[in-house]
Structure formats: C-alpha cells, structure tokens
Amino acid sequence: MxxxxxxxxxxxPPNTSFAGELCGVWIDDDGRAHLSVATADGxxxxxxxxxxxxAWLGDAAMVGGVAGVEVETLKGEGTFRWLAHAPERxxxxxxxxxxxxxxxxDWIRPLENQYLLQTRRRLYDKxxxxxxxxxxxxxxxxxxxxxxxxxxxxxxxxxxAVGLQFGARPRLLVLEEETDTAEKRLLLELNDxxxxxxxxxxxxxxxxxxxxDYLRLRCKHHRVPCAWGRFGQKAVFRNSRLxxxxxxxxxxxxxxxxxxxVDTYLLVQLYDIAAREMLAYGLKDVAIHLGITxxxxxxxxxxxxxxxxxxxxxxxxxxxxxLADDLRETRGVADLLLPTYFEQVKTFPLLLQEATLxxxxxxxDLLFLDEYxxxxxxxxxxxxxxxxxxxxxTRSFQExxxxxxxxxxxxSLYPSLLLAIGRNPRxxxxxxxxxxxxxxxxxxxxCKQLARTAPTEDLRAEYQARQASFKILxxxxxxxxxxxxxxxGDGDLAAExxxxxxxxxxxxxxxxxxxxxxxxxxxxDGIYLSSAEHFAAPEKLLAEVxxxxxxxxxxxxxxxxxxxxxxxxxxxxxxxxxxxxxxxSALRSRGIEPYLKKLxxxxxxxxxxxxxxxxxxxxxxxRRRIEARAVDITEIAKSEVLGQNPETYEQFVxxxxxxxxxxxEVALRLNPRPRMGDRVTYYITAKAKGQTSDWQRARAVSGYxxxxxxxxxxxxxxxxDDWLERYGPFLGTLPPKPQGELFAGA
DNA sequence: GCGTGGTCAATACCT
DNA sequence: ACAGGTATTGACCACGCG
Numbered sequence: 001m002x003x004x005x006x007x008x009x010x011x012x013p014p015n016t017s018f019a020g021e022l023c024g025v026w027i028d029d030d031g032r033a034h035l036s037v038a039t040a041d042g043x044x045x046x047x048x049x050x051x052x053x054x055a056w057l058g059d060a061a062m063v064g065g066v067a068g069v070e071v072e073t074l075k076g077e078g079t080f081r082w083l084a085h086a087p088e089r090x091x092x093x094x095x096x097x098x099x100x101x102x103x104x105x106d107w108i109r110p111l112e113n114q115y116l117l118q119t120r121r122r123l124y125d126k127x128x129x130x131x132x133x134x135x136x137x138x139x140x141x142x143x144x145x146x147x148x149x150x151x152x153x154x155x156x157x158x159x160x161a162v163g164l165q166f167g168a169r170p171r172l173l174v175l176e177e178e179t180d181t182a183e184k185r186l187l188l189e190l191n192d193x194x195x196x197x198x199x200x201x202x203x204x205x206x207x208x209x210x211x212x213d214y215l216r217l218r219c220k221h222h223r224v225p226c227a228w229g230r231f232g233q234k235a236v237f238r239n240s241r242l243x244x245x246x247x248x249x250x251x252x253x254x255x256x257x258x259x260x261x262v263d264t265y266l267l268v269q270l271y272d273i274a275a276r277e278m279l280a281y282g283l284k285d286v287a288i289h290l291g292i293t294x295x296x297x298x299x300x301x302x303x304x305x306x307x308x309x310x311x312x313x314x315x316x317x318x319x320x321x322x323l324a325d326d327l328r329e330t331r332g333v334a335d336l337l338l339p340t341y342f343e344q345v346k347t348f349p350l351l352l353q354e355a356t357l358x359x360x361x362x363x364x365d366l367l368f369l370d371e372y373x374x375x376x377x378x379x380x381x382x383x384x385x386x387x388x389x390x391x392x393x394t395r396s397f398q399e400x401x402x403x404x405x406x407x408x409x410x411x412s413l414y415p416s417l418l419l420a421i422g423r424n425p426r427x428x429x430x431x432x433x434x435x436x437x438x439x440x441x442x443x444x445x446x447c448k449q450l451a452r453t454a455p456t457e458d459l460r461a462e463y464q465a466r467q468a469s470f471k472i473l474x475x476x477x478x479x480x481x482x483x484x485x486x487x488x489g490d491g492d493l494a495a496e497x498x499x500x501x502x503x504x505x506x507x508x509x510x511x512x513x514x515x516x517x518x519x520x521x522x523x524x525d526g527i528y529l530s531s532a533e534h535f536a537a538p539e540k541l542l543a544e545v546x547x548x549x550x551x552x553x554x555x556x557x558x559x560x561x562x563x564x565x566x567x568x569x570x571x572x573x574x575x576x577x578x579x580x581x582x583x584x585s586a587l588r589s590r591g592i593e594p595y596l597k598k599l600x601x602x603x604x605x606x607x608x609x610x611x612x613x614x615x616x617x618x619x620x621x622x623r624r625r626i627e628a629r630a631v632d633i634t635e636i637a638k639s640e641v642l643g644q645n646p647e648t649y650e651q652f653v654x655x656x657x658x659x660x661x662x663x664x665e666v667a668l669r670l671n672p673r674p675r676m677g678d679r680v681t682y683y684i685t686a687k688a689k690g691q692t693s694d695w696q697r698a699r700a701v702s703g704y705x706x707x708x709x710x711x712x713x714x715x716x717x718x719x720x721d722d723w724l725e726r727y728g729p730f731l732g733t734l735p736p737k738p739q740g741e742l743f744a745g746a
Numbered sequence: 747g748c749g750t751g752g753t754c755a756a757t758a759c760c761t
Numbered sequence: 762a763c764a765g766g767t768a769t770t771g772a773c774c775a776c777g778c779g
Contacts, residue, residue, distance in 0.1 A: 243762060246757070276759075360763050391765030392761065413761090414764090479763030486763075494764070523766090524761040570760045570767055585759035586768055643756070659755075659772040694771065 018042075018127050023200045024230050024258035025123070025351065027051060027111040031089030034231045036200070036258050042131065044198050046231060051115050053092035056080035056379055058104030066095040076429045078378030080106060106382060108369065116349035117370050123345045123352060124200075128462045132342060134334070135199035136165040138326040139211045140319070142178070142309035149305070149672065152217035158183045159218055160312045161319070162190050165327040166197050172320055184222040187215070191227045198230065199259065201352060203334045205283040205326075206265040208251040213237075216254075230258025242266060242357060245273045247641060249677045253357070260352035264330055267337040267356060279590055280679075283329055292332030293325075300325040339465035340472070347473075360476040365487045371432045379487065380427035386484045386491035392524030393502040396569040400730065401607050402520055404535035405561040405574065408512075408542065409526035410504065411554045414478035415441065417497045417504075420552045425481060425490035433488065437477055444470035501525065504553065511545045520566050528564060528572070535560060563608040565730075575608035595622055595635045595716075596723055603727055614731065619720055626716045629706070636716050637701045639681045646673045662698035670700055686712040 023044055024036030033051040036044045057071070058079050068087040074080070086092035089111075099105050108114040116122060124132065140163070143149065144156030151157050158180075162173040173189050176182045194202075204211050216237060219226045226235040233256070240253035249269070254261050268286050272278045278289055284302070286292075293299040301321040303311050312319045341355040348355065348363050349370055355363070372379050410416070415437065424433040444467050451463035480486050482494035501524065508527060509519055517529040534541040538557045546555050565573040571584025580601075582588040587600060602618055605611035625631045640663035644652075649664040651657075666682040667674050674680055681701040684694055691697055699709050
C-alpha cells in the first residue's frame, strides 16, 4: 500500500536542531548528487551521493536498449506503464537519445527535482526562514560617455561596485580604479566572496534582467568565469519567460548549481496580481509601497540614475550609502515575499528558484508524481483536452447608492465543494487527489492555529507564511482540474464544481431575499446586500440563512458598510465610515487617465457620504484648464502595458496586420525601446489631415513637447462629456438625458 | 468626407 | 502555460448622407 502517503509535509513544529538539513542540490555530469548540508553552527558542508536518474516510458518497444538501464513494469493501465532507472547520467542520456521515433517518454526536469522526489527529501525541511543563508546583490555601473544608460556591451562601460549583504552585514566591493584590470579584479573578488560566504540564495531586484546579465557580459569580456555556484560551479544562462496574470515577462534566466537566484522584481509582480495597487515595480517605489522605506522623511539616499558614475567619482560616501540602501530595501522586499516560496519547497520536490518561477499546475503535478513513483503506479498522458465549461455565477442586481450593506461569503467555496463531491480526477487511478486535498486543508488549519499560539515571534511568522502558502495551493486545485496542461486534469469534475457553486449561491440569494434583504451584487462565492433590519445583527441573519447549507459548506459574515455604490457587475465601491474600497476595472484601472480617475474618486466619495464637494465643480475646472492647455500632461495621459515587443508589432504591421494600437505605435518611437511587459504612457495630439485615429496621434509623455506637439484639448474635453454622460445620472441633480441629443457639456 | 452602429480584439479587472 | 466572467476602449468596416 501507500506507505509514504500522504504527501511529504514539513515538520510541525519546526525542529530547533538543523544539522543535516538539505540546503542545496546539484546533479553533476556523472549523475552524482552534490548536496549542501547544514552544520550545527549554521554553516554548510558538501556531501556526495549516488543518484539513479529515471524516466517513464509509454512504449514496450523501448524496453531493453541501453546497458545497465533497468526497466520495471508498473501497476495499472495508465499511458506510462514502464519505469526506467539508469545507473548514472551518461547511460540515462543515451537511453533518452535512443528513444524510437513516435515513442512516448517523460522524465522530471531538472534532475535536481528528480533527486528530491526519488529520495523523498525536501530542501530546508526543518529550517525556519531566519536560518536560510541569504545574500542580497546589487551592482552599480558606469557609462563612459556619461549621462546615458550603461551598457555592458560597451567595452568602456563597467561595473563600479558590487554590493553584497549577508544578514545585516553589507559587503561592498568597489572598483579601485577605472581600468580594465581593476574591473577584472573586482569580478574575481565577487567569485571569492560568494565561495567563502556560501549563501543558499542570492536575491536581487531585477537581478536576472540587469545585474547578473551585466556581470555575465563583463565576465565574458575579461574572460573571468561566472563561478557563482556551489561546488566551484559556473552559472548557466538561458532565456525564459514567466506569466504574470494576463501578461508574459521575458528574462534571461540564470541558474547557479546548489544555490537559488531570487528576483524580487518578479516576486513583486506576482504579489501585485491580487493586490493590483502598484503603479511601478522599481525598487524604490516598491520599498515605499510595502512600508520598507519611509516616503515622507529622508528614508534613503537617492542618486539620479544618470548621475551615479559622477557621484562615484566625487562623493564616494554618498555612492556607498546609496548602494547600501538598495541592498537594505531588497532584503526588506524579500523578507515579505520570499517566505511563501520557502515554505512551498518543504512540500514540493523542487528547488527554491523553481518554486518562484514555475506555475501552480506544475507543482501539483509533482505532488501526484511523487505518489505515483513510490507506489510504482502507471501515470496518465502528459495533458488532457478540456472542453470549455461554465464558471461562477456573477450578477449585479442594483445600480446606485445603498446604505446598511452587509457582505457574506462562503468559506473556501471551491475546495469545500471538491471535498463534498469527494471524487478523484478520472485519470487518478491511485486516488491521490481528494486525500491530498483533505490533508493539505487540515495541515493549513493546524498552521493557522500555530500562527497565533506558537511560543516565539519567528515561529509565528513561520506558521503564518506556511498557512498563507497552503491557502494558495489549496485554492489552485480547482483551477488545476480545468487546465488542459494538467496531467491529472478533469474538466468534467471542474464543471461540476462550478455548477454546484452556482446552485449554492442562487439558493443563498433566494434565502436572503426571503429574509427581506435587498440583494445588491453576487459574485461566485459572495453576496452584498442591504438591510436596515439586519444591519445591527448580521450574525443572527447568518444563522437564519445558514440552515439551507449542505454539510461541509460554511457561510461567513465578512463585513458591514455604511454605504455601497453599485455600478455594474464586478464594479462597485464600499465605504465603512473610514476608508473607501474600490472594485472593478471601471473604477480602479491603473491605465485610466488620472484626471478621469480623480473625478471618479471624487464622485464616489461624494455619493458615499465621505465628502460634501460634488465632482461637478472639479469637472468644470478641468474643462477650463484643459482648454487653456494648463493641465499637466501626466494628468491626462493614459498608460498601457505592452502585450508584445515593439519588433513583433512592427512585423505584424509590415504584414498588413490590423488593428493598429496607440501604445504600440508610441513604443516604436521611443528610445530606448520599451519591452513587452513595460508600461507606456501616452497622450493624443490634435487631428491633422490623414491623422484622425488615436494611434496616429499618440505620443509618449516622456519628452512631451508643448510647443510642437501639444495635447488636443478637444479630445480630452470630449472625455469629460463622456464621463458626465456615464456618471452624471448618479448625481441625481441633472436634467434627464434628452432623447437623441448630446447630453450636457454642450 | 463624416457620423453611426455594429463586431472584434486587447486590456484590466474580480472571485 | 491554474479557471471563467465582466467592463471598457478603440480600430475597423459597412452604411447612409450630401
């Protein structure tokens, strides 16, 4: 039976003795596993083990083959019915190479993950986050020509300093003189310091796209090896991409044998998927947003990018303070965002760097494969076709302003429904899915408890990170089922979950309505309603409605609000007497022109009773100032994130591609050209002959020329008219819109 | 050449 | 390379009109 099942879980509570804990893995060319293992004093030592790489086979024709490779037949009727183990790496690679055309084979990559899965070991298993050996890295670079952006490909541009920080201890390596010899010495010194300090993880902000790539090019120039890995190993580079919400980020990935590279720039963007609060992801902006650096006081030393080289020469103390502040902020960001991934690695058979760069489906697949491998059970095919299926129930019931608002939601709706249905995915012949989900949920609840009651602050933080990390994992089980790339996906099961969810929400809506509540808005697992009668006693209403719930499903009271502005589905504003909460792209989109955003904010504060002043005065003020061209260009400019690289768009246009896009046209004119994922801010100039559409009239805000290419007042006052047409009716003081005529403003 | 009404794709949100 | 659902915007096209 499943002796090692359920899946590997980190110890509760974390052990205080950490000697022997695994802190790094690297599989060498011979297939031996080099391990970095914690010592009693918090140091690291190397151990070497043998390791037998393995692959799953889907074809009996492959059985036989390479000398020394052992093939076993697995239980069950899955696509991958044979398991091959090679004695070492060369045999493994030969075996993989010899696979006949059309035969099915699959193996876990990289081999380090395979090692963790095979041995059932996990990185940092009993360690807590403060015991991780961390290093922050940030470089400052100079530009020979002065002023412009430093480019590692220019022989004369160079690294001025490499800032490192180990714990609270900065170690700033500085160029001794501005010569090639000195730069080469600096790069060699970096190698020495990393070897001596031997960190588990190297953290940096935009470290892939900038610092490590720059260092790589300078090392190449000086013929210095990028020996930043453990066991004397060199860095390995390759181009990679990461999906963040609806867009892709390209970056030159860097892997260090035995260590993890963590880019806080990527972590911040992953974090902001849910929060969607940040307008910029630069280190300084992020540090202020996350409360690492104080915005109001002299929180940190700042030097304008183009002046760094100059300050390096003229004011060394200030240059070093700037570098030290960058390191401090980077550490602060990672303090907040890295623990989630640190916790994941204790559960999933994968490296810390992989945990930050891989998608959820891939991680869940690894949990399945862990069980199937050790049970010697055959595995299903790589991916499944999933027919489109219906999602959650969403509806806006009312428009306008309402008072005495209550919010209820179903606790963990989809995971609860999965457990209530209790069915494993079709291809899960071993029956891993539901027991795993059950165990993960119980484990998370345990951690949640310990996050409150553990004896030390470090431990409480540890459990908090752990429970948050498991929450994300648990919630992604439903999405996994509907994902066509999931090995154990099951679209029918996913569809049943959403069907049951829609039925449940509808039943709750009916029950609330029966209790004389005015339903305002419902979305997937939550309901906003207005009720003067129940406003003071929401728990009583909760109890009355909860009687209709099936076992295992729990409704929660989530908050009360003095007023709610209901606009459209998934678009509303709440006021609890202290702060305004905005939801929906119409009300909080980051791309919207700031002047329109300010008007909408004022409108909402006014409608919800947070501010007496009507937005109409502000609107007329804008109208006057726009016509006089007295409004700052940044107030009326629109922002958009590029969905493709300018070159790709250029080819698309050259091939007669349509439609053209203002943001992409602006990107083509910018120097340096922005990349996919960068934010472009632009405004619209006046109409001219043959220049009527936005994309022909759009110009970048950077380099705004008020004399030769001023903004078009008519374009922006028209937007005021449109705004008034849309939101004016909510103010209730305006005359009704005349049929067939333009509304107001004229 | 200009405005109108419709479709479609892209973007940015929500749970 | 977790899921589906909604709002908004602008390009584009067909069309009617003068």
